[in-house]
Amino acid sequence: xxxxxxxxxxxxxxxxxxxxxxxxxxxxxxxxxxxxxxxxxxxxxxxxxxxxxxxxxxxxxxxxxxxxxxxxxxxxxxxxxxxxxxxxxxxxxxxxxxxxxxxxxxxxxxxxxxxxxxxxxxxxxxxxxxxxxxxxxxxxxxxxxxxxxxxxxxxxxxxxxxxxxxxxxxxxxxxxxxxxxxxxxxxxxxxxxxxxxxxxxxxxxxxxxxxxxxxxxxxxxxxxxxxxxxxxxxxxxxxxxxxxxxxxxxxxxxxxxxxxxxxxxxxxxxxxxxxxxxxxxxxx
Amino acid sequence: xxxxxxxxxxxxxxxxxxxxxxxxxxxxxxxxxxxxxxxxxxxxxxxxxxxxxxxxxxxxxxxxxxxxxxxxxxxxxxxxxxxxxxxxxxxxxxxxxxxxxxxxxxxxxxxxxxxxxxxxxxxxxxxxxxxxxxxxxxxxxxxxxxxxxxxxxxxxxxxxxxxxxxxxxxxxxxxxxxxxxxxxxxxxxxxxxxxxxxxxxxxxxxxxxxxxxxxxxxxxxxxxxxxxxxxxxxxxxxxxxxxxxxxxxxxxxx
Numbered sequence: 001x002x003x004x005x006x007x008x009x010x011x012x013x014x015x016x017x018x019x020x021x022x023x024x025x026x027x028x029x030x031x032x033x034x035x036x037x038x039x040x041x042x043x044x045x046x047x048x049x050x051x052x053x054x055x056x057x058x059x060x061x062x063x064x065x066x067x068x069x070x071x072x073x074x075x076x077x078x079x080x081x082x083x084x085x086x087x088x089x090x091x092x093x094x095x096x097x098x099x100x101x102x103x104x105x106x107x108x109x110x111x112x113x114x115x116x117x118x119x120x121x122x123x124x125x126x127x128x129x130x131x132x133x134x135x136x137x138x139x140x141x142x143x144x145x146x147x148x149x150x151x152x153x154x155x156x157x158x159x160x161x162x163x164x165x166x167x168x169x170x171x172x173x174x175x176x177x178x179x180x181x182x183x184x185x186x187x188x189x190x191x192x193x194x195x196x197x198x199x200x201x202x203x204x205x206x207x208x209x210x211x212x213x214x215x216x217x218x219x220x221x222x223x224x225x226x227x228x229x230x231x232x233x234x235x236x237x238x239x240x241x242x243x244x245x246x247x248x249x250x251x252x253x254x255x256x257x258x259x260x261x262x263x264x265x266x267x268x269x270x271x272x273x274x275x276x277x278x279x280x281x282x283x284x
Numbered sequence: 285x286x287x288x289x290x291x292x293x294x295x296x297x298x299x300x301x302x303x304x305x306x307x308x309x310x311x312x313x314x315x316x317x318x319x320x321x322x323x324x325x326x327x328x329x330x331x332x333x334x335x336x337x338x339x340x341x342x343x344x345x346x347x348x349x350x351x352x353x354x355x356x357x358x359x360x361x362x363x364x365x366x367x368x369x370x371x372x373x374x375x376x377x378x379x380x381x382x383x384x385x386x387x388x389x390x391x392x393x394x395x396x397x398x399x400x401x402x403x404x405x406x407x408x409x410x411x412x413x414x415x416x417x418x419x420x421x422x423x424x425x426x427x428x429x430x431x432x433x434x435x436x437x438x439x440x441x442x443x444x445x446x447x448x449x450x451x452x453x454x455x456x457x458x459x460x461x462x463x464x465x466x467x468x469x470x471x472x473x474x475x476x477x478x479x480x481x482x483x484x485x486x487x488x489x490x491x492x493x494x495x496x497x498x499x500x501x502x503x504x505x506x507x508x509x510x511x512x513x514x515x516x517x518x519x520x521x522x523x524x525x526x527x528x529x530x531x532x533x534x535x536x537x538x
Contacts, residue, residue, distance in 0.1 A: 096345060169380040169444070172340060173393035173451055174370035183396060184382060 035257050042255025056219065056241055057248055061256055066223055067136075067231030068263070071215055072205045074140030074227060075147065080197050082144075083151030087193075090152070091159040092181050110149035116209040118146040123213035137227040139215020143204045150200045158192025159185060191278030195271045202267035206260060208235040218244075234260045291316040291455060291485040292337070297351035299332050299341070306332050308509045309351070314502075319481055321488040321496035321517070323532070324506035330489045333506070334457045337487065338372040339365055355455070370397060373448035377460040379440035381432035386424055389432045389443055390414050393451045410450055417483075418446035419476050438469025445476060456480065458488040462495065474499050493533050497521050505529045 004012065046060060053059030090107075094100040122142030132138045162185050170180040208216075216236035224231045238256045241248050292314040299307040307329040314320050322330045332341065341347045342365065353360045360368050382389055390411045394400035400407055411428065415421040420442040424435070432443055441461060448456055458477065462470040477486060477499055490496050496503050497517060504514040505528070513520065513529045524530040 165376070165378065165380045166382060168340065168376065169382060169447075170392075171343075172338065172369055172374040172376075173397075173447065174366045174368075174373075175393055175396045176366050179396045183392070188383060 032261070035254055035261060038251060039254030039256070039258035042249075042251040043258055047252075047255060048259065051221070052219070056237075056245060057252070061234070061237060061259065063220055063223055064232040064234045064237040064256070065259065065263075067216070067220075068205055068234040068260075070136050070224060070227070070231065071139045071143065071211060071233060072201060074136055075143040075204055076197075076201055078140060078144040079147050079151055079200075083148050083197075084155050084193060086148070087152045087155035087159060088181060088186075091156045092177070092185065107149045107152050111153065113146075114209075115146060115207055116212075118142055119210040119213050121145070122210060127214055133228065134213070134215060134217070134230045135228045136215055136224060136231055139211040139231075139233070140227075142210045142214045143207060146207070146210055147200050147204050150203070151197060154196030154200065155189075155193045158189040158196060161192060162188045191275065191281075195275045195278075198267055198271035198274065202264045202271070205267065206235055206264050208233075208239060212236060234263070289316055290314065291318075291356065292487075293354040293357075295352045295354070297333075297336065297349065297353060299329070299336055299347065299349045301332075301344075302346045303348075306509050307336075310511050312504065312511060312514055314485060314487065316485055317481055317483075318502060319477065319486040319488060319500040320502045320504060321490055321500035322504045322506055323490060323493055323496045324512075325532070326491075327508075328506040329509045330506050331459055334374070334459050334487060334489050337455070337457055338369050338374050340369075340374060366397075370451050371453055372455045372457065373451060373453040374457040375441070375444055375448060375459065375461050377463050379437055379444055379464070381435070381440050381443055383431070383433060385429045386415075386432050386435070386443060387411055387428040389447055390450050393447060397451065399451070414446040414450040415443075417449050417476075417480065418442045419472065419479065420446055436469070438465050438472060441465060441469070441473055442476060445473075445480075449480075453484065455485045455487065458486065458490075460489055460491055463491065470495070493535075505532060507532070 048060060048065065049062055050060035051062055090100065090104065094103075119142060122138055122145070126132045126138040126141050127134055132141075166184050166188065167180055170184045171177065175183075211233050215231060216233040217230040218232075218240060220230060220232050234256065238253070238260060241256060242253050290313045294310055294312050294314075297307060297310045298305060306327075310329075310333065322333065324330050335341045336349060337353060337360070339360065341349075349361075355363075355368070355371065360372075382392060384392065391400060391407050394407075394410055400410065412421060412425075415424065420439060423439060424443075432440065435443060445456075462473055465473065474495065477488065480486060488496070488500060500517045502514065503517045503520045505512045505520070505524075505526075507528055513524060513526045515525070520529065521533060524533065530536075
């Protein structure tokens with residue numbers, strides 16, 4: 001085999017690493033640019049704020065946007081408090097015994113379950129067994145169950161990043177464990193919990209499979225009134241107009257994709273800005 | 285000399301980590317308003333002993349102990365942990381200011397423990413007294429509302445002392461409080477310790493033999509999980525009874 005000089009081999013390795021990086025980025029750039037190129041012409045205020053017309057071949061996507069936002073909002077209300085409480089318990093209180101270890105293992109593994117399985121679970125438990133029907137609440141609960149492990153894991157990470165010495169300093173003064181958590185650990189972990197939560201919200205807003213059987217409708221001619229209503233949702237709507245409706249104008253399909261993409265990206269952007277803001281404010 | 289009443293009595297205390305003995309049947313008395321310094325090489329059980337006295341080790345599941353420790357004739361292992369820690373404060377090796385302002389650092393514990401007065405003037409008084417007792421007041425009185433993280437290491441350590449004083453403890457444990465400090469900051473902390481002796485009972489764990497001889501009334505020498513010798517500092521340093529003590533204080537160890 002040919003032996004390369006140290007300098008050449010260094011150049012060669014850097015080149016390979018650079019190519020790998022490019023391969024990771026290029027598809028994203030291509031996807032985004034194709035969607036923008038084909039969809040930008042469809043996106044307008046009217047597109048965002050009006051009902052679909054002509055068998056969804058014209059008009060806007062307002063009900064899908066409202067549907068997605070309301071499912072996600074309900075999911076947040078359920079997931080974040082439960083997830084943060086569970087994380088506090090696991091990280092600060094739970095003794096390191098077999099049960100805790102099994103719980104921790106389960107949480108890590110739950111994150112690996114395919115989302116369609118969660119969808120079927122939601123259908124079985126919320127829609128049929130609890131008789132919540134195909135509704136915002138069923139979809140939100142399904143998404144919550146799916147997202148809980150992620151929230152617990154990120155929140156535990158944030159709690160872990162608060163130095164142990166802060167806890168000791170507070171405990172050594174005679175302050176109780178709960179007060180230490182409430183007044184020292186939580187305020188310092190909050191930025192991490194917040195950014196982690198926003199990112200997971202971004203993730204669930206794009207999910208299709210869990211809401212497929214639990215919340216999403218093919219077409220609903222009006223906006224939802226209560227959480228027990230069936231709604232249209234952006235990801236599912238996108239799937240329908242791309243595959244189920246003949247003669248669908250291409251720019252509306254791409255426009256819908258663009259709106260969904262923007263929704264998710266803007267949430268990620270908020271998370272990034274929040275993180276930068278908190279990092280600047282952090283005193284340790 | 286008149287025998288001072290005992291503040292802390294340790295009776296046959298043994299401590300274990302994962303069944304490994306790190307402190308062996310230790311018995312000693314600590315008098316009121318006295319500085320006891322504990323010297324000895326690393327892994328001799330000094331810090332374990334200190335952390336046992338305010339039960340900071342109780343959170344560690346690998347830790348176990350036998351024997352008894354009395355604070356004013358009350359067994360500390362039967363006391364409420366939070367109440368004990370209010371009475372027995374602890375200063376750590378590294379200064380640990382909480383990420384708050386100087387003022388908030390001091391008033392944090394009194395507020396949480398419910399012993400802070402309601403009004404602002406009462407709180408101000410606590411902060412001022414604590415900072416003055418820790419000889420930090422003059423350096424920081426104009427910037428009480430700036431972050432404690434911006435102070436120098438020595439100032440941070442004295443802030444931590446002030447934070448303990450604000451709770452009105454009876455005993456203060458110092459765990460190598462000067463190991464990260466320069467000589468001038470060390471001198472200031474030592475000076476503070478001597479001043480605190482009037483009101484508090486102090487136990488100082490130190491790696492610095494000279495520091496023990498400078499500040500303490502009584503010195504105990506720990507080696508390999510045992511107490512080798514305990515005596516008045518003046519006597520222990522001049523005429524140690526045990527060969528091991530002599531070797532250690534003259535630096536002939538190892």
